[in-house]
Amino acid sequence: MHELRPWLKLIFQRRGRLIVGALLLLVTLLSGLSLLALSGWFLTETALVGLLLAAGSQAYINLYVPGGGIRFFAVSRTVARYLERVYNHNTVLQLLTDIRVALFDRMASAGQRERGGKTGAQWLSRLTADVDALDTIYLRVIAPAGLAVMVSLILVLAAWLLFSGTLAVGVLAICALALYLATRRVFTQTRPLSARLSDQQEALRGDVIEHLEGYAELTAAGRTGKHAGWLMRQARSVSRTQARVDSQAGWHQAVSTLLVNLAVVVALWSGAELFHQGQLSGPVLVLLPIALLGLIEVYAMLPDAFAKLGGTISAARRLNEQVTPGSKLGNRTPAEPHLINGNALIMRDLSVGYTGQAAILSHYSLTVAEGERLGIVGASGAGKSTLADTIAGILAPKDGLISALPCAYLTQKTVVFEDTVRANLLLGNPKATDAELWRVLELVELASRFTDETDRLDTWLGSAGNRLSGGEARRLVLARVLLNDAALVILDEPFTGVDSETRKRIAPQINRWLEGRAVICLGHGPEALLPSGHTVHLY
Amino acid sequence: MSEPAQVDVRQWLSGLARNSQRWARLTVLAGALTGLATILQMVLLAWLVHQIIIEGQSAAGLTSSFIALIVALLFRAAGQGMQSHFAARCSEQVRRDARRQLHRHWGDAGPVTLADASAGSLAREWLDHVEALHGYFARFLPQMFLAAIIPVVILALVFWLDWLAGIFLLLSAPLIPLFMALVGIGAEKVNQQHFEVISRLSGQFLDKIRGLTTLQLFGQTRSASDALHRRSDQYRRITMKTLKVAFLSSAVLEFFASVAIAVIAIYVGFGLLGYISYGPSADLTLFSGLLILLLAPEFFQPLRTLSQHYHDRATALGASAEILARLNQPTGANTSKPKHPQATPDNRISLSNVSLHYGTGKPILRNLNLSVLQGQSVALTGPSGGGKSSLLHLIAGFITPTQGFVSVFGNPPGQLAFGWLGQRGFWIQGSWADNLRLTCPEASDIAIESALRRVGLGSMLESRAQGIHSQIAEDGQGLSGGQARRLSLARIFVADYDLILLDEPTAGLDATSEIVVLEALHKLAESGKTLVFSTHHNALLALADRTLIVNNGEVRDA
CATH class of the missing domain: 1.20.1560.10 (ABC transporter type 1, transmembrane domain)
Incomplete structure (x- = not known):
């Protein structure tokens, strides 16, 4: 009882x-x-x-x-x-x-x-x-x-x-x-x-x-x-x-x-x-x-x-x-900028993986400077998302050191809430003005999708966003992450479901928008990433 | 899916009821026994009171009547127990039939059509919606009969005791259908509202839970919780407005039942005092008066019980509408299966004059003639949407051609077991061995282990203590897409099929899995199996003995 x-x-x-x-x-x-x-x-x-x-x-x-x-x-x-x-x-x-x-x-x-x-x-x-x-x-x-x-x-x-x-x-x-x-x-x-x-x-x-x-x-x-x-x-x-x-x-x-x-x-x-x-x-x-x-x-x-x-x-x-408490999100306090000397992310000898399971990556070291663009490419099951989860602090590292600036994280899963477009976007930055919302929608080429709707930003997105196509939903959640002004941005497969024409048009725009912020972009191949300074391969 | 008409839903339900009348009849019988025993109990109670108070008998002198009363009580208890016992079994057959119908529909629809609906919602129909029929068959339907039987018996008895009191009850009898309607409308509304609100609340709640990680990442859980609270409260206020009206209808029933008791009590009281100079009231005794009073609530009780079970009906109707909508969905299979010319074994897959189109749309395949020899490896290539998958589905027997015949080694397609590798691998919660025995129950442990090694899953087995008998998802983590596809491939290895059909076997695979799949197909081709696969992959095209280009409804050799 x-x-x-x-x-x-x-x-x-x-x-x-x-x-x-x-x-x-x-x-x-x-x-x-x-x-x-x-x-x-x-x-x-x-x-x-x-x-x-x-x-x-x-x-x-x-x-x-x-x-x-x-x-x-x-x-x-x-x-x-x-x-x-x-x-x-x-x-x-x-x-x-x-x-x-x-x-x-x-x-x-x-x-x-x-x-x-x-x-x-x-x-x-x-x-x-x-x-x-x-x-x-x-x-x-x-x-x-x-x-x-x-x-x-x-x-x-x-x-x-x-x-x-x-x-x-x-x-x-x-x-x-x-x-x-x-x-x-x-x-x-x-x-x-x-x-x-x-x-x-x-x-x-x-x-x-x-x-x-x-x-x-x-x-x-x-x-x-x-x-x-x-x-x-x-x-x-x-x-x-x-x-x-x-x-x-x-x-x-x-x-x-x-x-x-x-x-x-x-x-x-x-x-x-x-x-x-x-x-x-x-x-x-x-x-x-x-x-x-x-x-x-x-x-x-x-x-x-x-x-x-x-x-x-x-x-x-x-x-x-x-x-009952699981692995607590944000139990790792974000690093103070001066502590990691102009870097956005430092990983030393890091092992990542789920509890009770062998590490997917071990002894992994990586440094990302502020404003740097890093691409991480790997096959499915190579541990990309696990690594991204660890950087974002959702998953505790099994071993090793990690410090990172506060980050905005686009998860591999597209999560659209049963709510208005505005409410969905404001999650990324509750203080954003309507003009800012329209600008970021413009950036991912979704603005015209909602200017035609009678309710515009108040357009209701049905259960799990099913009024949007897969690509549209992806771009919407991408816009949400872009609204957030964290100094480190992690994008896991940012363009899933987005057709290649659109991707080619919006990727450079997004790159410009994120200028000055460190971006880690993960994907199954180089074409799925933003233009990156250098690319790491995971096997 | 379009909503079926209410009439069809009711017809479907009564069709199901026809097959399972035994338990329902027993339930009604037991319920009637309970009702009669209750009436007898009231008769004896009133008689005993009369004997004690009016005739001045002592309790000891009435022992036999007391014993008779206890016997009536035992009958009532037995009837009541049996009623629920039988009711519990009432819908077993119904549920089985409904599930069989769904299975048959799934079978007719075939894997291709079935994949249009989510497995989750299909499973919900099969499990929860069918389960929702129980209350209707076990509680509502028997109670309908009892609500018709027991009041009539009571009415007859009351008439015999005092026709004027009988008329009081009878006057409320024409109102009974009215009550029924009122209660029905009310209960239906309450139900509908309640379920709507619950499903909306659940929807809101689930939506937030589903996106909990996202909310946490943006630090927005507090505001989401406030929104959840606000919106729930809003729903509650709206619902309560309608409920206030809806509850009125059951209050009316309650009111009439109470008033009937009050009126009878006062009429009988005045009659006993001799204040009423007309009608049968002069003959009233404490026995007959008290009995009429005791029976009055029992007269309304079956109806009140029925109104309590009304939500069972509403739930069942809602669930049936969804099941029926599924059953009415076109299966894609042509209802009149073409007669197969002859079933003489031969050594080829042949398609003769095969055409395929869905509805009135553009034909997918046009007047196709094709023959593939046993042991050949055939690659199907061509632009996406050109009909490659449809051709594979035809050979698999997952769909039937609009015109023409398909024959696989002299048999209709799908008759002989074959290997199928879809674009998504498939695994079940269970051990590795369970997974392979799913399609090949007689496989030995050794065969299973070697099949798994052949698809490069050996290293995963080695890390587990129990080898092939260890659970796949032991660590709470499943298989990746590539690994699942390799597992499906292992099923093909272990079963030794003559024909193997593969739909884009390498699409979207990681490098390791791709190599494994290529090698495996090579081995299968070498061992003389017939392989038909759709692909764009060059390495795979190289593996084929024959390459067919499928485009615009036509198939030609490359």
Whole structure:
């Protein structure tokens, strides 16, 4: 359970809202319960008085109080339910924001995590699912469980006051057992299953994606049918596990309902005895069993939610792993200019590579003077991007010394945010004026692309920039880096996806723009670089 | 992909339902049992109360009735448990069928058409969208039946007890379809809004996470976090406006259920007092009055449950629309597969009068006649977009010609297993051995190791403790593009195919990988395999026995 602690802490920051929401829920539940109980009381009272009247005796009945009460509860149940739904939905949406923002902040400060090559999209989809699992924990688990305890205690108290202490203890024991079955026991029974379920599902997702990526090879080898059959068997095993979880929750709910119903029977039995002994009036005898019947609805929400809790906890655990500090970005303080004597970058005996893996480059030494142009050329897998990441400070060197001026870094991956052109560019330099933005767009030959748009700089770039072609997106992120005025600029494959005509036109312009700043340009061949003073080859 | 019509989606869903009625029927049966046991419970409860209070019986004297009540409760619990047990199994067959349909569609579409969609979204359809059908079949559909059965039984019973009270309930009965519609519209709206907001929020969040490194590099994480917060809040405020209205519809149902209880309580109370001088109320007893009261909430309960499950329906409809859109997508394969003239083994790949065009576009290949002898190495060259890849895909059987026949050693293309090396190498999470056994399950460890060495991956194996049984991505790092292509090549070596098709086998490769691929192709050609590859690479052209220029829908020898 400790996995949930940081998230519960976050949720409970909205204590005021949670309490108001819970109170509204309580009013709803109690109104429903009271409506039925009071009606039952009223009927019994009228039946008894009716008999007396029929027998010709004098009898008096106050119709206004119970009648008014019944009408009141009918309305309060409806109103409270409506208010509760609106209010709690609002709370859930706020929690949703809180959780996402908090997670983002934590991931941002935890630094970069090294992830295996092909898991990017999968990792993101899993992250989304995990966050979604946390969103509902208040409304599905915490509030209903808390209220179930509260309503049960109120009824036990009623049993004690109206009936007898013995009955109160009995009802307490039965309710406690029913509550235990509906919550804790469902949780412990399904936890291993739920945990396995989410692992199975993720494994299967990976396998389906691989099936599709390798579809041509599998088809050629005549293996698609066999492989698909294997996937189907896995899917079947997933749905079997799911069915077991559902079925467990269902049986627990059934038994907990049975127990509450038995509490009704016990209350009726003991009420009958008390009534027989003249210690209890008829209408009051009816009151408690009917109120207890209402408890069924209160408990019914619990087993399903607690069956999912196992999955929620796994989700929380995975999210916690995401926010444990990784290699921290910028944990290397940028060198003071005077410390490296007019150089932009000094590397001595540097080894680079990912943790837990052999170094891709070792004992590498390099010096880049201020204002110098350096090209680094190498085949794929030669370690260009790893080296660039190390220079930019995303990746800690395995060994050796590195000091560099603050730098602007164009990563190999093109990252366009779902936002306006302006917002995307301003990331590079938040203080840039519109004129500067247009100038840099002009430089990468994108200005005309947006002058034609009605929103110009406020043109919305759809999800992951999909309104731009690959080459346009590349030039946009290039423009973003160019806006930044760092003295060291690292460009990893600056022209990916940019056609050679455009490249030939814009490369010299960019070169001029960057005059006086040190530029390290990496690419698979000399033609992919800016005009460089000298070029280093990596093998 | 175009959205299919709602009607088609519903039709598709009911088609799926037809094949898996067993569990659904059992679920409804168990639900009905639960409902009947609940009614019986209420009858016994009301009767016991009447006996105790009006007839003055002692609890001990009513033991048998108490036992009957407990038996009814046991039945109710058993029914409830079984209902969820059966419901859990309800959609198993449905999901299996839907997945089979998707597999069939993938097979018909073939690797070429399939590659137009991202593997991620195809996998999401196969996995998550199909999974989303569960709630509809397990919860919503059975509850629909129960919402029709149980209220009718209760109504009949109430009529028998007191027809005037029955009329109160009945009066609300014509309102039930209205409720249904109201709840439906409301729930649908809530759902839609909720999901929209969640997906937007997720989108915003994912977008920022995806670009986290970039944000960090520019030192902009703080402002991104503020933007995330601001935008989320904005969405929330907009959503709440619509939700306030949407929740009203379920409040109406709640209101009617409450009012029905209140009205019945007051009517029965006045009847018992003898204040009502007409109708059947003179016959009311505590038993019948209390029973009517206890049944009133049960009358509305199935409907309220249904409204809780309404989101299952909306989710399933949304998911089905996407699945159906995929299934309706043209597969590119000509639906009427041309009959193959004869399947007599011969020693050549032949294309006779083959034409290929997509839709009404310009033909890719025109009236092509070509024959390649077994053991030949054929290079296809020509400008990009000239039809080289299409020709390879035809021989592979990944696409079918618009006209004419393709025959591979006397068989229809794709009938015999062959080696395929695409422009992107392919590897799965797993060991090296798993990767090779994917296409060649019977390969021995020795064959696998030697195949990997032949493609120059030996050094990678040596650095691992478990050799070919070690995980490829052991260190969290995968294979580079070149290494992945070499791995695919190793699959071809280990399987010993007669025909090997390669699409630009050296394009975009680093120098080491290029040498390895060239040497490997040389060896394959020498060992008498039939090789057909598209290329611009001079070294590869030199390796070919025959070079064909594919351009403008025509193929000619160079």
